Amino acid sequence: MSDKAPTSPVSRERSREIKRLSVILAARQARRLSRVDLAEMTGLSAATVTALVRELVAEGYLIERGPGAPTTGRPREMLEFNPRAELVAAVSLEPPRISCEIADSEGAVIAHRVARLGANVVETVCEFVLDLVGDNLPSLRGVAIAVPGVSSNGAVRLAPSVGLVEAWPIGESVQRRLGVPVVVDNDVNLMAAGECVAGAGADVANLLLIHVADGIGAGLVLDGKVRRGASGAAGEVGFLPLGGATERRYSGVGEFEARWSVNAIAERVVALNPGRRPESPVRELSRLAATSAPARDYLDEVLGAWAGLILSCACVVDPGLVLLSGAAAELDDPALDQLQTLVSARTPAPTEVRRATLGDQAVLHGAISYALSAAVPRPSLP
Incomplete structure (x- = not known):
């Protein structure tokens, strides 16, 4: 990746977002690494990595952990990706109930609630997410909603158990209310994704x-x-x-x-x-x-x-x-x-x-994967 700054202000901002994203993705993948490792993984210059790391440490994405294991030469200062910097909401509509879990990027659940599904699905979903995430709302990166029906572009149909037979744009409505990316999919698709991430289909x-x-x-x-x-x-x-x-x-x-x-x-x-x-x-x-x-x-x-x-x-x-x-x-x-x-x-x-192995947790793991994918920031378009 070239580190050369473009002349256009818009292109310069876009380039910066791409570099920032590459550092976040590399850190998320490695979990623990040095600035030198980041430069090698992203192709960015040491100066660019240093500036981005300083910014991401201040935002809580990265945690400085001190010198790593002894190597030839000066010990490298290690960085650790903070999974709590990226929270996702996994919502499952399971008539007559709704369940919602707030989890970090490693799948650790930090808040959970199950209750009866209200008549207004969008209102219920939004209330659940906002109540559970609380003061951590700035760290919420995305929401994934599992529905017992057909979903296309966030609109749900053929889900009579939740009162949705004709298409209704749940995803768009929730995203407009919460201000974060929202993905909606059939619950079984989420189960399949979850088993691929952490279950019997991981291989x-x-x-x-x-x-x-x-x-x-x-x-x-x-x-x-x-x-x-x-x-x-x-x-x-x-x-x-x-x-x-x-x-x-x-x-x-x-x-x-x-x-x-x-x-x-x-x-x-x-x-x-x-x-x-x-x-x-x-x-x-x-x-x-x-x-x-x-x-x-x-x-x-x-x-x-x-x-x-x-x-x-x-x-x-x-x-x-x-x-x-x-x-x-x-x-x-x-x-x-x-x-x-x-x-x-x-x-x-x-x-x-x-046999699938995750049981009820399959939807959670699939939803986390979906929500994090949806939350990947997109570079601004000119």
């Missing part, structure tokens, strides 16, 4: 995450990027038809998820073993299948349906790895092995099936 660049809950959705990561499709509806596998043409209007609940989601499985489990609805229907079904032939038959049906879903996706996108999330992750080892066998017998390319 791969391509994966498909299937999340089974009241609905069924998928998050697709190809070449290290979450793929959303032309209108943000990629991964809405719950709408896959069960066979034959239909004139049914999509009201927010798909044919596949209506039959093979947690709610449907819970109804059958109660029919097989009358009583109260189990807290974990899939886990209970696996338990019943060990001693009940009807339960065993129904478990086979469930595994066959889920295997068919995985195969349908794998034949098109070849993810290589499929992560099971939500209720699907509750399958016991024999059932998981059976599902893997069903998939391996028919998939055109090797496809490994694993």
Whole structure:
């Protein structure tokens, strides 16, 4: 990177922002480094790095930690990136509740709140974030909102559980109110991103995450990027038809998820073993299948349906790895092995099936990743 200052005042300011950003990104990546390390990583001159470091120390981005380990010559003064200098808000709409967490750039949660979701979604989100971040508002770099529906450019639709069927610009409304970048995405996309950052998909660049809950959705990561499709509806596998043409209007609940989601499985489990609805229907079904032939038959049906879903996706996108999330992750080892066998017998390319590992924390890690990406300052345009 050239250190030569441009003549135009606008270009000079833009160049300065780029250099500042490169130092922040390098420090965030290395966490602990010297000014010499920063100069080598960014290509900036020692004088420029010194000036920027002085500024970033004053702002709290960097902390001076004194001399590092002895080396040849004079010991280098070390700098440490301060994760608390960059706070993000991770909001999850999980009807009938809303959860909000304020976390630093390393994922450490510093504030958390769960409450009933109000009628005005935007107002509720803004109140939560402002209350939790409190006096640390200047350090808030971005907000990520996970929604149980389709999101495109911050507008949400097909989310009947939060009263949103037609597109509504949640992201734009929250960003206008809070004054920080806001990203809105399907909750399962955030789960997939989270598993890639800190979970079962941390070692791969391509994966498909299937999340089974009241609905069924998928998050697709190809070449290290979450793929959303032309209108943000990629991964809405719950709408896959069960066979034959239909004139049914999509009201927010798909044919596949209506039959093979947690709610449907819970109804059958109660029919097989009358009583109260189990807290974990899939886990209970696996338990019943060990001693009940009807339960065993129904478990086979469930595994066959889920295997068919995985195969349908794998034949098109070849993810290589499929992560099971939500209720699907509750399958016991024999059932998981059976599902893997069903998939391996028919998939055109090797496809490994694993459990996702982060659980509820997947959305948090995905949201932090999203919010930090959205918060990366953009150079001013002339």
